[in-house]
Amino acid sequence: MITRTHALELISQHITTDNTKKHLLATEALMRALAQKFNEDEDRWGIAGLLHDIDLDLTKHELHKHGIVGYDMLQNEDMDEEMRTAIKKHNYMLELTPETLLEKALYVTESMTGFIVAVTLMQPTKKLADVGIASVLKKWKDKKFAAGVNRNIVEKCQDMLGMSLEEVAIICLEAMQEIHGDIGL
Numbered sequence: 001m002i003t004r005t006h007a008l009e010l011i012s013q014h015i016t017t018d019n020t021k022k023h024l025l026a027t028e029a030l031m032r033a034l035a036q037k038f039n040e041d042e043d044r045w046g047i048a049g050l051l052h053d054i055d056l057d058l059t060k061h062e063l064h065k066h067g068i069v070g071y072d073m074l075q076n077e078d079m080d081e082e083m084r085t086a087i088k089k090h091n092y093m094l095e096l097t098p099e100t101l102l103e104k105a106l107y108v109t110e111s112m113t114g115f116i117v118a119v120t121l122m123q124p125t126k127k128l129a130d131v132g133i134a135s136v137l138k139k140w141k142d143k144k145f146a147a148g149v150n151r152n153i154v155e156k157c158q159d160m161l162g163m164s165l166e167e168v169a170i171i172c173l174e175a176m177q178e179i180h181g182d183i184g185l
Contacts, residue, residue, distance in 0.1 A: 002077050028047075029175040033171045033175040040101065045105070053070070055069035067087060090103075119139050128180045140169070
């Protein structure tokens with residue numbers, strides 16, 4: 001299987017923006033935490049999270065191709081089909097239905113990382129350590145806050161994962177807090 005070191009090399013080759021790199025690290029941490037919760041392979045889930053936006057620099061002006069290009073880019077990498085398919089299906093704009101637990105987890109949760117970053121940046125200290133779950137849930141109700149986050153997708157967590165929004169937010173926040181130095185928050 002592809003190593004984390006090689007995945008980070010791919011990111012360095014294909015991703016130019018620091019914010020995207022930080023989002024990928026946050027999603028990796030989240031996916032590892034979810035894998036642990038579901039007794040799944042943390043490395044597989046983490047690598048899928050780490051590489052899910054590998055094509056973003058290439059597709060940022062054609063988001064209807066985002067995920068498909070990533071799937072193709074990773075075709076010759078040492079990844080199983082489920083990991084690559086999860087990367088393809090995470091883009092809700094493609095209207096592809098996630099089927100496996102990995103696909104569903106990446107699809108419904110990865111946007112939560114960006115939302116938590118937005119909540120963090122509203123803190124006077126701009127530190128994840130100062131963010132509590134109550135703040136995240138309060139801001140979630142404000143539809144104007146971080147309006148780019150598709151709440152409808154994230155809120156499918158109950159149906160797709162059997163997890164409440166609060167549980168997803170807690171797992172995401174804690175996972176991001178553990179790597180706060182890597183993501184600069």
